[in-house]
Amino acid sequence: MPDINPTRLMGDLNHLRSIGAFKSGVHRPTYSADDMTARHWFAGRMREAGLDVMIDGIGNVIGLAAATGPRIMTGSHLESQNHAGWLDGPLGMVYALEAVRAITEAGGSGAVAIDVGAFADEEGHFGSLVGSRSFVGDVEEAEIDVARDMTRGTPMRDALAAAGLAGKARFTPDLSHYRAYLEAHIEQGDWLEAQRLSLGVVTSIVAIWQYRIVADGVQNHAGTTRMAIRKDAGAALMRLATTLHDAFPAVAGERAVWTIGRIVLEPGQVSIIPGRAEMVFQMRSDDTDRLSRMEQCLTEHVAAADLGGPCRVRLEPMRKGVPATMDTGIQAAFESAAQRHAPGRHVRMPSGAIHDAQSFARHMPSGMLFVPSIGGISHHWTEDTSVDDIVLGARVFTDAVALVAAGLA
Numbered sequence: 001m002p003d004i005n006p007t008r009l010m011g012d013l014n015h016l017r018s019i020g021a022f023k024s025g026v027h028r029p030t031y032s033a034d035d036m037t038a039r040h041w042f043a044g045r046m047r048e049a050g051l052d053v054m055i056d057g058i059g060n061v062i063g064l065a066a067a068t069g070p071r072i073m074t075g076s077h078l079e080s081q082n083h084a085g086w087l088d089g090p091l092g093m094v095y096a097l098e099a100v101r102a103i104t105e106a107g108g109s110g111a112v113a114i115d116v117g118a119f120a121d122e123e124g125h126f127g128s129l130v131g132s133r134s135f136v137g138d139v140e141e142a143e144i145d146v147a148r149d150m151t152r153g154t155p156m157r158d159a160l161a162a163a164g165l166a167g168k169a170r171f172t173p174d175l176s177h178y179r180a181y182l183e184a185h186i187e188q189g190d191w192l193e194a195q196r197l198s199l200g201v202v203t204s205i206v207a208i209w210q211y212r213i214v215a216d217g218v219q220n221h222a223g224t225t226r227m228a229i230r231k232d233a234g235a236a237l238m239r240l241a242t243t244l245h246d247a248f249p250a251v252a253g254e255r256a257v258w259t260i261g262r263i264v265l266e267p268g269q270v271s272i273i274p275g276r277a278e279m280v281f282q283m284r285s286d287d288t289d290r291l292s293r294m295e296q297c298l299t300e301h302v303a304a305a306d307l308g309g310p311c312r313v314r315l316e317p318m319r320k321g322v323p324a325t326m327d328t329g330i331q332a333a334f335e336s337a338a339q340r341h342a343p344g345r346h347v348r349m350p351s352g353a354i355h356d357a358q359s360f361a362r363h364m365p366s367g368m369l370f371v372p373s374i375g376g377i378s379h380h381w382t383e384d385t386s387v388d389d390i391v392l393g394a395r396v397f398t399d400a401v402a403l404v405a406a407g408l409a
């Protein structure tokens with residue numbers, strides 16, 4: 001079996017950690033200067049590994065193997081959430097590249113082509129998995145025309161132009177050549193650590209359903225406006241947020257989750273009653289029926305807030321993803337490799353985070369491997385994984401890629 005080079009693996013991960021470094025993590029929002037620096041650097045490392053590399057019109061960094069037989073795609077993403085962790089994305093990228101290098105050094109995969117892809121904007125700065133959905137042909141130009149950055153509102157077209165990508169074609173290959181997609185990722189939760197396990201074989205990936213909830217009131221003086229006549233948009237949303245958090249446990253069941261991660265009060269001044277307020281409500285489950293019931297509950301409570309208070313309140317759907325089931329054959333390959341390297345220290349588990357694998361799962365057999373996150377922390381600059389777990393995961397990922405490739409030969 002191929003063997004990885006742990007020094008090379010950690011060297012690449014630590015180099016990526018230095019690009020856009022922020023405290024012990026990174027700040028590399030999609031299409032930012034640091035993100036593009038990371039993309040171009042990684043493209044160079046892919047070329048050194050013998051891949052034919054392009055950065056396409058949506059920022060996907062695609063490395064194609066020279067082999068002309070059945071193809072396997074491996075990869076993840078390079079950008080980060082704002083001021084977040086160094087491994088969310090890059091771990092899967094360096095694993096994929098190290099698998100190609102190790103398999104090549106062990107004699108190669110014959111006619112089977114093992115490609116590597118860094119898919120743009122998995123972190124959703126501009127949309128939902130736009131890079132991997134573009135690769136599989138699920139993005140229209142009109143979606144890009146209207147997309148804006150979640151933090152600053154920058155149009156995606158402007159961000160692409162600033163990144164030097166305007167006018168470049170997006171690479172959307174004939175997917176009939178692809179037989180599998182494999183991705184490694186940090187777990188981003190505490191399940192593996194709590195169970196003292198080192199590897200997770202992913203069974204399913206949640207979908208995100210996300211909504212903007214807007215309250216319209218009347219901006220006025222915070223001191224002279226009598227309480228009885230106020231139309232406080234901020235109070236309307238905060239009351240609704242509490243109602244939703246009280247009502248959702250009954251409809252969400254054991255594993256579904258929901259988050260209000262952003263509330264904006266306008267004009268956001270301490271002596272002015274907010275005339276407008278908006279919050280983003282996000283829910284996740286791998287069960288579409290469950291999500292529909294949660295959406296029904298949300299819709300009812302927003303309608304009640306609109307009718308029952310002094311402000312108008314409306315619900316604006318933003319995105320409705322599709323949950324994904326991971327291929328059982330690829331799960332078995334990960335499990336066999338995990339058992340070889342870490343007998344008894346692996347488990348099959350669902351993913352509470354979304355991943356590019358769910359874009360691929362609609363078009364080809366797809367699978368994911370998790371390594372533990374220390375303290376279950378992610379989307380924070382303290383995100384980390386032990387070097388031992390990083391190296392072990394790379395060995396298992398490489399073996400699984402080699403197993404899947406051998407099965408296609």
Ligand code: HGY
Nearest residue numbers: 122123124352353354
């Ligand atoms: O939010 C997510 O699930 C992913 O980490 N972007």
Ligand code: MN
Nearest residue numbers: 077088089122
């Ligand atoms: Mn990720």
Ligand code: MN
Nearest residue numbers: 081088123379
């Ligand atoms: Mn993430």
